[in-house]
Amino acid sequence: MTVKALLKNMVPKKIRNLRHLFFAWWGSVQYKNPSKSLFVIGVTGTSGKSTTIHFLRQMLEGAGFTVGSLSTIDFSVAGIQQLNDKKMTMLGKTAIQKFLRDMVEAQCDIAIIETTSEGRVQHRHRWIAYDAMIITNLYEEHIESHGSFENYKQAKKDIFSYVSSLAPKNKSGLSKTLQKAWSGETVPKVFVLNTSMPQVKEFYDCSVGEKYLCTVAGEKKYFTPNTADRELILDTVCTKKEGISFTLNKKDITTASIFGEFNAMNVTLGIAMLQEFGISLEQCIHLIKKIASPPGRVEFIQEAKQHGFTAIVDYAFEPVAISGLYEIVSRLAPKRVIHVFGSTGGGRDVSRRFSVGRLVGTKADICVVTNDDPYDDDPEKIIADIVSAALDVGKRIDETCFAITDRANAIQKAVTLAKEGDVVLITGKGSEQAMVFENGRMEPWDDREEVRKAIAMR
Template sequence: MKLSALLDAHAHHVAQGDAETQITAGMTFDVPQVRPGALYIAVPRHEEGGPGGIAEAVARGAVAVLAQDDAPLPAEWAHTVCLVLVADVRAAAAVAASRYHGDPSRAMDVVAITGTNGKTSISYMVESALRIAEGAKVGVIGTSGSRIGGDRIPMPRSVLSTPEAPDLQYLLGHMRDRRTGSVVLEATSMGLLQRRLDHVAVDVGVFTNLTQDHLDDHGTMENYKNAKLSLFEGRCDRAVVNADDPVSAEIQARMPGGVTTYGLDAPADYRATDLVVDAAGSRFTLHHDGRKYPAAIPVPGPFSVANALATLAACHLLGYDLQGLVAALDRMPPTPGRFERYRTPQGACVIVDYAHSPDSLEKVLATIAGFATGRVITVFGCGGDRDITKRAIMGKIAGERSDLCVLTSDNPRGEDPEAILDQIAPGLVATGTHFHREADRRSAIAYALSAARPDDIVLVAGKGSEPHQIVGDRLIPFTDMAVVRELCA
């Protein structure tokens, strides 16, 4: 496809070369992914590229470069390829990528989920509900990677829940070409802020909640909230929002007449009452449009019921039968790394969960307290190069809700793991709960398992189904549940 067609009607300046250049090998922000015939997009401060990667990208075969007009380019352009300048290279990249792949999102129903917690769980629930109730072919894009049903889509290794625009549009095109009817994706705050979802036609946008997280990226809760709310400013046709979260009122103000609500406490279009929670799951009564439906899900906890309500509302808005969707809930497989359970040979229960914020950790531990008959042992840490203000808070929450805590690493990135533990520890000390420090995550899990007695519950929190530890700039293979099973073998 010609570069001029990719950017048609989008303000740009051809600084050198021929805009009729044919782009035949896609586009990328990442220098190592450049192939002959590709468009290289020089995103400022991008780790795998940026303006500093132009020379290598051209050497690898890039036939054109898209850059920001204020980028630090060489004073004299020495390359022979076409150079196009734009005011916002991320916005232009989203336009170009969508056109290159034929605007694929418009060929499918798209559900985009945003909020601090619940995005991955709801994405799995939507996929499961539509597959079980309707036999639908559903694509999933998120924290656990990208897939169509059980078929993984090979992609370069990444830590992004919402892929960059070129990758996202490629995935959507791949799903469309394989006759996928619906796609559910996670819309992170940074994904929205960095315009990765621009030119994705979202049929239903789901808002789960807003609690403290990602202040390292956004600076303030107001900035964080506004990034989330941008999904509901012309980026989706209809919204499904959590009526129990005060932010939902702001979404309703932005989209009058376009919002459907769900909740456990506040009046809502989809509401749950008569909630019963035990170790096997949750039972409740769904209220919608004057009717009642007995419902159950194989996951314990009010937060899981809220996720189920969001799932039902989103799928029902897409036109699927509500009775069939409700019946499908109880047959859903567990979501990897989300309240995922394992019984050890010694009789202890291990729960692996992604809880990595104060709110999510408190909710998981509160749910466990509702059915625990033995002690609660919590293994957790806090991510490096992330919001440091939540560290002592999470220590306090874990200490108040646990009988024993094991402090360990959770993606230390560029920080000293022991320094992170030093910042968590004061919150724990204040509770008087006994705790053990072990920066090596495998050794920490082993310590917790060795300390567990029959009927104890060991919560391994923070990473869920993530397949790696981020240490420095390395991705080291590591999955919590796999390690638990290996240690118990």
């Protein structure tokens, strides 16, 4: 056991988190509080955070803003992107503040930060001068990390309360491009909420500022906006050959190369934020046609086409996201679905192994269960748990369910099994650039490249 792991076991979590609090403060001092010079948008929620950031950044850039963003997918500063190879969403120590300073130096107008519940517990959001917060959704996930769903929800609500508590910025401190958005001298706090979320009223009550509420027509609405709030009503979502289409406040919207009906809400949340900058819905409709899906999110591997099958790499790792992915796959009318997947170790929810195993065991024709960032957990035990759940719903070992610890070999197996008309799914890592093993050891990894290698070896 490493010294770091030993200390982690010995020192209470609340005490350990004081270290993160210090570094959050020290980073703001060291880099001269860069967020004061940016309009800072946070994006939180259980799923869809990185994708919403990716869409929002592209739309803002299309509208003429210079943007920086930090997410699970990538780090972007003024149009220059690098894939996130840190295996961390909210970066530790002083890294977030350094990126914000880089954004200021690059003359960015806006910063978008993926803001997680674990980041809040570790105080990584502190000394960031947020102006806006978007929540995508909220459901049971990360329960073992937080102890209960109530604790998890409270961590998210604390983020909203924190943003509400910050003093409004004087708009003169922001870029001239941004200053045109508001008539007053100060910059309002802005909150974007999804009314399909059962807990939306609790988040609404934590939000002090302007509010945009995104509603799905025909679905249960858990909160009715006040007259002062702005509402965007999403309706008639469908999948076309070129991407999803939907109506927003009765205006037709068609995306290019964006798949998954769940992404209609991610796009809508981004559009709501654009409204704050004076960008009309009509302008947004044109901007949307130019945006693309993020890497590792429903990413089709083109090399599979010449062999007659479809290969898709996606980040989905929990039941809700995986179910959404299967909705996309069903539109492709595959002959068979061959699914490579696993479950993350390192204190993540153990119960997820069984729920994911049952789900994929039911949905896929062939399951290939493999490693997925085991951390200090026994990878064989993780795989055995998943396989047991898949067998419970009718899969047969070494016939319709394979247990292959080495992820490269698992991908090779799936690609070898694929026949014309099949879909091969590889989920859990997306565009992540590393695999994490015991004692935090990281090895370079990219599911997409491994799929391409496997196809080349057919």
